[in-house]
Amino acid sequence: MNQTAIHRLLAEYEKKEITPARSEELFQLRLAANLSIIKHLFSSLYPENEHPGMFDKLVNRLPLLFSKRPKELRALDLERTYGRNDHWYQSEQLVGMQLYVDHFSDNLPGLISRLPYFEELGVNFLHLMPLTTRPAGENDGGYAVNSYTEIDKRLGSKKDLLLLTKEMRKRGMYLMLDFVVNHTSDEFSWAQKAKQGDSRYRDYYYTYPDREIPDQFERSMPEVFPETSPGNFTYNPEMQRWVMTVFNKYQWDLNYANPEVFIEMISILLEKINYGVDVVRFDALAFLWKKLGTSSQNLPEAHMLISLFRLCMQVLAPGVIILAEAIVAPKDITKYFGNGILEGNECDVAYNASLMALLWNSVATKKTNLLYKSLRSVPEKPASATWINYVRCHDDIGLGYDDQLIEELGWNAQSHRRFLLEYYCQRLHWSPAKGMMFMYNPKNGDGRITGSTASLLGLEKALERGDEEMKAHAIAKILLLHGIILSFGGIPMIYAGDEIGTLNDYSFLQMPDKKEDTRWLNRPRQNWETIAELGDSKNETAEIFYRLKHLISLRKELPVLADRNNLQLHNTGNPHILAYERTGPGEDGVLVICNFDEAEQVIDAGWVQSLGYGQDSGFKDLISSSRVKLSSGLLPLPAYGQFWILKD
Numbered sequence: 001m002n003q004t005a006i007h008r009l010l011a012e013y014e015k016k017e018i019t020p021a022r023s024e025e026l027f028q029l030r031l032a033a034n035l036s037i038i039k040h041l042f043s044s045l046y047p048e049n050e051h052p053g054m055f056d057k058l059v060n061r062l063p064l065l066f067s068k069r070p071k072e073l074r075a076l077d078l079e080r081t082y083g084r085n086d087h088w089y090q091s092e093q094l095v096g097m098q099l100y101v102d103h104f105s106d107n108l109p110g111l112i113s114r115l116p117y118f119e120e121l122g123v124n125f126l127h128l129m130p131l132t133t134r135p136a137g138e139n140d141g142g143y144a145v146n147s148y149t150e151i152d153k154r155l156g157s158k159k160d161l162l163l164l165t166k167e168m169r170k171r172g173m174y175l176m177l178d179f180v181v182n183h184t185s186d187e188f189s190w191a192q193k194a195k196q197g198d199s200r201y202r203d204y205y206y207t208y209p210d211r212e213i214p215d216q217f218e219r220s221m222p223e224v225f226p227e228t229s230p231g232n233f234t235y236n237p238e239m240q241r242w243v244m245t246v247f248n249k250y251q252w253d254l255n256y257a258n259p260e261v262f263i264e265m266i267s268i269l270l271e272k273i274n275y276g277v278d279v280v281r282f283d284a285l286a287f288l289w290k291k292l293g294t295s296s297q298n299l300p301e302a303h304m305l306i307s308l309f310r311l312c313m314q315v316l317a318p319g320v321i322i323l324a325e326a327i328v329a330p331k332d333i334t335k336y337f338g339n340g341i342l343e344g345n346e347c348d349v350a351y352n353a354s355l356m357a358l359l360w361n362s363v364a365t366k367k368t369n370l371l372y373k374s375l376r377s378v379p380e381k382p383a384s385a386t387w388i389n390y391v392r393c394h395d396d397i398g399l400g401y402d403d404q405l406i407e408e409l410g411w412n413a414q415s416h417r418r419f420l421l422e423y424y425c426q427r428l429h430w431s432p433a434k435g436m437m438f439m440y441n442p443k444n445g446d447g448r449i450t451g452s453t454a455s456l457l458g459l460e461k462a463l464e465r466g467d468e469e470m471k472a473h474a475i476a477k478i479l480l481l482h483g484i485i486l487s488f489g490g491i492p493m494i495y496a497g498d499e500i501g502t503l504n505d506y507s508f509l510q511m512p513d514k515k516e517d518t519r520w521l522n523r524p525r526q527n528w529e530t531i532a533e534l535g536d537s538k539n540e541t542a543e544i545f546y547r548l549k550h551l552i553s554l555r556k557e558l559p560v561l562a563d564r565n566n567l568q569l570h571n572t573g574n575p576h577i578l579a580y581e582r583t584g585p586g587e588d589g590v591l592v593i594c595n596f597d598e599a600e601q602v603i604d605a606g607w608v609q610s611l612g613y614g615q616d617s618g619f620k621d622l623i624s625s626s627r628v629k630l631s632s633g634l635l636p637l638p639a640y641g642q643f644w645i646l647k648d
Contacts, residue, residue, distance in 0.1 A: 023074045026082075027066050030315045035059070037341070038315075041308045045301060046259040054259040058312075061263060065270045066316050073276060076169075077319035089279070089321055089349060089491065090386045092561040094174070095552050096125035098393055099496035100141075101155050104526045108156030112164050115171060117531070121499060121545070122552035125491060126168070127176040127281065129394060131155050135185050135250060137513045141394065141523070143178070143283060144185035144251050148268045158275070165276025176279035176323065179269055181309075182287045183251040186236075186243075191252050195238040204261050205252045206244035206290060207236075213292070214242045221246070221296050226441040228516055246287055246296075256288055256305055266312050273313075273320050279349065280313075281323045282306065285336070298332055307342045321348035323388065327398060330354040330378045337385040344382045352387040352490060354378060357400055359391065359481055360449070362596045363457065364423045364433075368578045373405045375569060386563045387490030391481045391498065392456075396438040396448035396519055397424075414445055424449045424456055432458030432470055434504060436518040450518045453478060454501040459540065463503075473598060475501070475540055476640035479547055480594055483623070483642045486555045487582065487592050489567045494548075497524050500531060501544040554622055554644065560584035570611070572603040577637070579603075581611065589613075589647035590622075595637035602634040613645045622646055 042055050069077075080086055088094075097118065105111040108131075118124065130142030133150050142152075151157055168175055184191055193201040208214055214233040221232050224247055233242045234249040244253040254261050273280060289301035310322055324336035324347035333354065338346035358371040381387070399420055403413040422428050424435040425447075435451030454460065457477040462470035478501060485492040508520030534542045555561055560582045570579040576597035582590045591613050595601045608614055618629045622644040628635065637643065 019078075023071075023078065026078065027063075027315065030318065031062060034311045034315050037345070038308065038311050041304050041311070042259075045256075045262075045304055045308070051259050054263070058259075058263050058266075061267065062312065062315060065267060068270070068274060069317060070274060073274065073317070073319070077317055080319035087384070088174075090563040092559055093556050094125050094491045095123050095486070095555065096127060096176075096388070096491050096493040097121075097123045097496055097499075098127040098129070098390075098493055099526075100129045100394070100523060101131065103523060104496050107154070108151075108160035108164055112160075112167055115167060115173070118173070119171065121549050122556065123494070124172060125174045125176070125493075127279075127493065130178050130180070131161065135187050138248070138250065138517075139185065139513075140248055140251060141517075141519070143180050144183075144187075144248065145180045146185050146187045147189075148179070149271050161275050169276065174278040175276065176281055177272065177275075177277045178281045178283050179272060180283045181254075181265065182284040183245075183247060183253045186250045186252055188252075195236065197239075200260075202239065202241075203258050204255055204264075206255050207239060207241040208233075209241055211242060214244075216292050217244070217290070217296070220293055223441070225439055226443070227439050244290065247284070253287070253290070255290075257290075262305070262308065266309060269309070269313070270316055273317055277320060279321050279323055281325055282309070282347070283325050285324055285347075286326045286328055298326075298328055298335070303335065303339070303342065303346060306336070307338060307346045310346055323347065324350040326350060327353045327395075327400065329400060330374055330402060334379045334381050337382050344384045348384070349386055349388055349491065350381075351393075352389045352488075353398070353400060355387075355485075355488065356390055356392065357398060359484065360397055360424070360456075361399075361401070361420065362578070363477060363481075364420055364431075366597045367575050368596060369409055369575055370401065370405065371578060372569060372571060373408065374402060377402065377405065380565060383565055387488075388493050389485035389488050389490045390493040390495070391453050391485060392495055392522065393493070394495065394519065394523055396450050397456075398448050399446075417447075418445060421447050421449065424451065432461050432474065434458075434460045436521050438518045450521045452502055452504050452522045452524060453481070453495070453498045454544075455504040457481075459501055460503045463540075471540060473640055475543060476638075478544055479551070480596075480640050480642050482548055483551055483644075484578070484592070484594060486551050487561055487590070487644065488580070489561075489563045489565075489582065492555070495522075496526055499545055499548050500527065500534075500541045502527060551623065558582075558590055558622075558646075560588050560590050572607065574601055574603050576601045577603060587612070587647060591645045591647070592642065593635075593637060593645070594642045595640060598639050600636055600638055602631070602636050605630045605633050605635045608635055608645070612647050615648065619643065619645050 046054055101111055105114045131151050133146040133152050134142050134144055151161055165175055190201045190204045223230055229248045232244060232246050234245040236243050245251055246253050256262060285306055286297045288305050289299045290296040291299055313320060326336045333350055336347045336350050338344055354374060358374050362368050362371050399417045406413040406416050423431045424433045425437045434455045435449050438448040438450045440447035458470055458474035462474050502524045504521050505524035508514040514520045530541055534545055566583045568581045572579050576595055578594040580592050618627045621628050
């Protein structure tokens with residue numbers, strides 16, 4: 001049982017009506033319920049004999065932070081913590097979209113005016129990429145923060161953000177914003193004070209007078225951006241010290257071994273979510289704790305630190321949840337939901353990066369064997385947690401597969417990754433994909449893939465060649481992958497532009513501050529002229545939009561697609577087919593069957609019927625609303641086709 005469930009039980013035990021008037025009283029109740037585990041975690045990270053008085057400083061800070069929580073958001077916290085909407089983030093009604101505001105609508109006022117577009121498509125959950133101030137030149141797409149709470153003037157103002165969140169609440173929409181928890185930019189106020197010689201703020205970062213300790217770290221720490229930012233330290237001439245910069249030279253890693261940093265950051269976090277944020281995306285949280293002799297990733301102390309954030313948030317703003325941006329090995333990802341005493345007390349949501357990478361593998365190989373092997377090796381998540389399922393995001397597509405599972409299939413892991421890079425990055429003449437390489441490391445042959453969904457799946461090349469069959473296959477693949485994330489179990493997240501088949505944006509190559517980062521290839525501007533013509537068009541853009549809109553609508557009509565750990569994988573015996581079932585109470589169920597091959601594939605209809613689906617005369621596909629006829633006792637699936645079959 002996690003702490004949220006304990007809060008609910010305590011409130012029920014008192015048998016008093018949960019009302020906004022009791023907000024202060026319930027805060028004290030939550031603080032009392034969480035205090036012992038908060039103290040345990042804090043003392044484990046920051047022993048009292050080494051950091052005297054720091055725990056008291058944290059405890060005294062919490063009531064002050066709660067007093068700043070707006071009444072409207074306190075009422076929402078009560079509804080989500082003690083009411084019927086406690087697991088709102090697991091609902092089949094949620095469909096998300098990720099976007100850069102300036103690329104989508106120029107600014108926040110423009111985004112407010114575009115809310116009806118999301119409603120038409122069926123999207124009600126928005127992830128807005130960083131809105132806060134950042135360096136003028138290179139800034140890692142906004143993830144080098146100059147402030148955590150000041151809005152970049154090019155995007156709007158604090159008032160605009162408050163207007164947006166208010167309007168979204170009216171429309172039943174949810175907002176996710178990033179909390180860049182691992183690092184700041186070198187222009188952040190703390191970094192500026194450190195450069196000026198303030199020893200207090202110098203200790204907010206990892207800084208060293210010479211290379212002795214940095215060299216010790218380098219022996220075991222991998223490089224994140226080996227092409228553009230090799231190594232993990234940058235020399236700062238103003239301080240005459242070496243600074244830990246794991247991601248980029250202008251991003252300074254925060255020193256969470258200093259408890260002052262945690263206390264400052266929990267205060268900043270509460271100020272941020274008071275804009276009306278529903279989900280906080282903890283960026284790069286796997287890197288939060290650094291230790292000599294380790295990779296400084298996924299350390300136990302990092303998990304304790306995340307739980308400490310989570311438990312303080314449960315006290316202060318229990319209606320807000322945390323997303324783990326942890327792109328780690330499949331066996332490690334569920335650890336970010338919490339293990340042991342921390343189970344259910346770490347992150348509420350995590351990216352299903354394994355599923356994403358495996359889908360791209362299945363497209364390239366036309367096989368589902370690695371997909372099945374990998375998914376079955378991932379431990380079950382807690383019942384209170386959920387995934388974000390996505391085809392791709394603003395970042396690259398990494399190839400984070402388990403080498404052992406690849407080799408169990410009889411493949412060489414390194415050779416297989418090289419094949420995938422060549423398939424998607426225009427190294428194989430017969431491949432339909434048009435992507436680019438990101439951060440290729442010649443030392444080990446590792447690399448990542450960038451490109452829009454449509455271009456990676458062959459639409460760009462098909463249009464260039466005027467190849468109608470290739471175009472039909474590309475559209476089918478786009479809908480296949482989105483159909484999977486809409487039905488798999490979790491929150492589906494679409495990247496803005498993919499809903500209209502937007503192609504790669506090559507304009508970044510002419511921009512000095514972006515040309516070295518191929519991820520801008522897949523961060524296109526939204527084409528509103530194309531969208532304005534959707535109703536009158538019969539081209540590929542309109543086909544993708546309206547068929548995706550239909551899939552979203554269908555998802556929302558099927559309560560069985562709510563995430564209740566109710567997914568069962570089925571192996572059909574056909575290596576090109578992915579099949580899984582979403583089961584509900586009683587006899588409810590939906591069977592999803594997907595073909596990753598460019599040729600029609602068949603499966604045994606008797607096997608499908610044995611699961612309780614279909615009749616001798618055939619099966620009704622919910623997507624097409626038509627009956628699929630059998631052929632000699634076999635169920636045929638068209639090229640890159642998918643069926644959603646309702647249990648009779």
